[in-house]
Amino acid sequence: MAEGVLFNIVQGIIERLGSRAFEEIGLVWGVNDELQKLQLLVSRLRAVLLDAEQKQANNEAVKEWLQSVEDEVYEADDVLDEFYTEAQWRQMVPGNNKVSKQVRIFFSSSNQLVFGLKMGHKIKDLNKRLHEIASNRTFGQLQVNHEDARFVIRERVTHSFVREDNIIGRDEDKRAIIQLLLDLDPIPTKNVSSISIVGFGGLGKTTLAQLVLNDEMVEKHFELKMWICVSNVFELDIIVKKIIQSATNDIAKSLEIDQLQKELRKIIDGKRYLLVLDDVWNDNREKWFGLQNLLMGGGKGSKILITTRSEKVAKITDTSKPYNLRGLSEEQSWFLFKKMAFQDGKEPTSSTIKALGEEIARKCKGVPLAIRTIGRMLYTRDPETEWLAFKNNKLSTIRQEENDILPTLQLSYDVLPSHLKHCFAYCSLSPPDYEIPVENLIRLWVAQGFVKSSNPNECLEDVGYEYYKELVWRSFFQEEEKDEFGIIKSCKMHDLMNELAVKVAGEGSTIIDRNKTDFEAKRLLHVSFDFNVDSSEWKIPTSLLESNKLRTFLFLSQNGGGDVIP
Ligand SMILES: Nc1ncnc2c1ncn2[C@@H]1O[C@H](COP(=O)(O)OP(=O)(O)OP(=O)(O)O)[C@@H](O)[C@H]1O
Ligand SMILES: [Mg+2]
Structure with missing residues (x-):
C-alpha cells in the first residue's frame, strides 16, 4: 500500500457510510446497526492511522498492525461496493409487470432476505475483526492525529558557498541566469523582480544559485547579497529574521514582526540587492505577497532568485518565465561519476569496468545527486564483483542515507x-x-x-x-x-x-x-x-x-x- 494513502481510503469509507444511500441500504436489508458499528470502528482506526504510518518504518509491530488494518479496510470497501451494486441493480431491474418483477427478485440470487442475511454475516465478521484490531496493544500505543496533508517538518539547511572545481557543466546555465540578474529594467515600473530556477530534487538548483551568487560580475553589480534557505516553513517572521541575519551577519534582535519589518526595510532601502530564497515550497499566494511587500523598497535592478521544485511556486513568485533546469549531459555525467567512483577521478584501465561505470552513470539520467550518491557508494566497492549488482538493481533496493537520492526525492512525495x-x-x-x-x-x-x-x-x-x-x-x-x-x-x-x-x-x-x-x-x-x-x-x-x-x-x-x- 502506498505510504500515506490508507487514510484516504478510510476517509472514503466513512463518508460512504454517512451518506443517504447507505442509510437506505441499512434500512432495506436490516443491517443498520452493523453499518453504524462499522462506521464507528473505522473512525476509531482513522484517528491513529497517520501516526501509525509514520511509525511503521521503525516499528515492526506497528507495521504488522497496519497490514491487518489494510486487509480489513479493503474488505470493508468491497462489502460496501457489493451493497451499492446490488442496490443499483434493484432499481434497474427491467420489465413493468409488477408481479413478475417481484417473483424474479424473490427467486433470484439476489433475493432480499438471502442477500441481507449473507451481507449481515459478512459485516458482523468484519466488525469482529476490526474490533480485535482496535483492541490490540499496538492500537493503544498510537497517537490521535487528524491532520490529513501531513507536512513532515524536516527543515533543511543550505548556504551560499560552493567549490567551483567540484561542479561539472552548468556554465551555460550560469551565464543565462546571470544575464537575467544583470538586466536592470525587466519591468520598468518596478525596482525589484524575481527569477526562479525550477527542477526536481537533486538536479542542482541550489548549486547553480551558489555558483551565480559567487560570480565576480554579480559580486560587483549588487550592493547587497543575501542568501537564506526557506525550506518548508514559510512564516513571515522567521523569513524576515533570516534575511536580516544574512544581511547584517548578526542575529535579529527584535522578536516582534513590526520591529523586524522596519529593520528589514531599512537594510534594503534604496540598495540594489540580490536575495536568494533557496528551496521554496510555499504555494500560498497571500503568504508570498506578504513577504514581497516588505522587499519592494530595494534600488533599481534588485533581484530575488528563487530555487524550487514546484512550477506552481515559480508561477506565483516569478515575474519572468521560470528557468527550467535540465540534467547533465551523458559526457558530463560520466565525468562526475569518475570523480566520485575512482581514486583521483582517474578513468579505469579495464574496458569492462569502464563500460560498466558508463552504464551506471547513464542510469542516473543526468541527475547530479544520483550520480554522486551512487558514485560515492561504489568508491568503496570492488568493481570486479560488486558493481554488477548495482547496475542491475533498482535504487530502491540499495540502502540510502538521509541525503541520498530517494529520501531527498521523497520529500516531494511526503508533502x-x-x-x-x-x-x-x-x-x-x-x-x-x-x-x-x-x-x-x-x-x-x-x-x-x-x-x-x-x-x-x-x-x-x-x-x-x-x-x-x-x-x-x-x-x-x-x-x-x-x-x-x-x-x-x-x-x-x-x-x-x-x-x-x-x-x-x-x-x-x-x-x-x-x-x-x-x-x-x-x-x-x-x-x-x-x-x-x-x-x-x-x-x-x-x-x-x-x-x-x-x-x-x-x-x-x-x-x-x-x-x-x-
Ligand atoms: N553540476 C554539478 N556537478 C557536480 N555536482 C553537482 C552539480 N550539481 C549539483 N551537484 C551536487 O548534487 C547534489 C544536489 O544538488 P543541489 O542540492 O544543488 O540540488 P537541488 O536541485 O537544489 O535539490 P533539492 O530540490 O533537493 O533542493 C549536491 O551534493 C551538489 O553538490
Ligand atoms: Mg536545493
Whole structure:
C-alpha cells in the first residue's frame, strides 16, 4: 500500500457510510446497526492511522498492525461496493409487470432476505475483526492525529558557498541566469523582480544559485547579497529574521514582526540587492505577497532568485518565465561519476569496468545527486564483483542515507495531500520511460475512486486533470506531448521519479513481465502487464489467481497502452 494513502481510503469509507444511500441500504436489508458499528470502528482506526504510518518504518509491530488494518479496510470497501451494486441493480431491474418483477427478485440470487442475511454475516465478521484490531496493544500505543496533508517538518539547511572545481557543466546555465540578474529594467515600473530556477530534487538548483551568487560580475553589480534557505516553513517572521541575519551577519534582535519589518526595510532601502530564497515550497499566494511587500523598497535592478521544485511556486513568485533546469549531459555525467567512483577521478584501465561505470552513470539520467550518491557508494566497492549488482538493481533496493537520492526525492512525495499520493503511487504501474497516455491515466484514477469532488455537477475527469496538472507542477511528470490542438496526450516520468513511485506504492502494486510467473500475489491490488498479451499463447500466472483483492489489471502495450480489464 502506498505510504500515506490508507487514510484516504478510510476517509472514503466513512463518508460512504454517512451518506443517504447507505442509510437506505441499512434500512432495506436490516443491517443498520452493523453499518453504524462499522462506521464507528473505522473512525476509531482513522484517528491513529497517520501516526501509525509514520511509525511503521521503525516499528515492526506497528507495521504488522497496519497490514491487518489494510486487509480489513479493503474488505470493508468491497462489502460496501457489493451493497451499492446490488442496490443499483434493484432499481434497474427491467420489465413493468409488477408481479413478475417481484417473483424474479424473490427467486433470484439476489433475493432480499438471502442477500441481507449473507451481507449481515459478512459485516458482523468484519466488525469482529476490526474490533480485535482496535483492541490490540499496538492500537493503544498510537497517537490521535487528524491532520490529513501531513507536512513532515524536516527543515533543511543550505548556504551560499560552493567549490567551483567540484561542479561539472552548468556554465551555460550560469551565464543565462546571470544575464537575467544583470538586466536592470525587466519591468520598468518596478525596482525589484524575481527569477526562479525550477527542477526536481537533486538536479542542482541550489548549486547553480551558489555558483551565480559567487560570480565576480554579480559580486560587483549588487550592493547587497543575501542568501537564506526557506525550506518548508514559510512564516513571515522567521523569513524576515533570516534575511536580516544574512544581511547584517548578526542575529535579529527584535522578536516582534513590526520591529523586524522596519529593520528589514531599512537594510534594503534604496540598495540594489540580490536575495536568494533557496528551496521554496510555499504555494500560498497571500503568504508570498506578504513577504514581497516588505522587499519592494530595494534600488533599481534588485533581484530575488528563487530555487524550487514546484512550477506552481515559480508561477506565483516569478515575474519572468521560470528557468527550467535540465540534467547533465551523458559526457558530463560520466565525468562526475569518475570523480566520485575512482581514486583521483582517474578513468579505469579495464574496458569492462569502464563500460560498466558508463552504464551506471547513464542510469542516473543526468541527475547530479544520483550520480554522486551512487558514485560515492561504489568508491568503496570492488568493481570486479560488486558493481554488477548495482547496475542491475533498482535504487530502491540499495540502502540510502538521509541525503541520498530517494529520501531527498521523497520529500516531494511526503508533502503531497493524500489524494495526490494515491495518484502518484498508482503510476508505479508504468515502467520507466513509458509514454503515459494522460487521458487514460486520469480515467484510471477516477475508476479507482482517487478523484473526489464535493460538487456533484463537476465532471470527475476535469478534477482528475487538475490533479494531473498539480503533479506536473510539482515536477513528478515531464516531457508532455501535445496534439495539434495543444491538448496534452502523454507524459513521461523521470526514471528516478518512477523508482520513487515503485518505492512508495509498496508490495500492493507490480508490473508483470512475460517471464514473471512466480510472485507473491496475496497482497496484490494493482498489476500491469508490460508486454503484448497474446491470449492464445499466454496464460494468467496461477499465483495471480490467488489474489482476491485485485483492483487493477492493466495491459500497457495493447493498443498503444493502458487497456483495463474490469
Ligand atoms: N553540476 C554539478 N556537478 C557536480 N555536482 C553537482 C552539480 N550539481 C549539483 N551537484 C551536487 O548534487 C547534489 C544536489 O544538488 P543541489 O542540492 O544543488 O540540488 P537541488 O536541485 O537544489 O535539490 P533539492 O530540490 O533537493 O533542493 C549536491 O551534493 C551538489 O553538490
Ligand atoms: Mg536545493
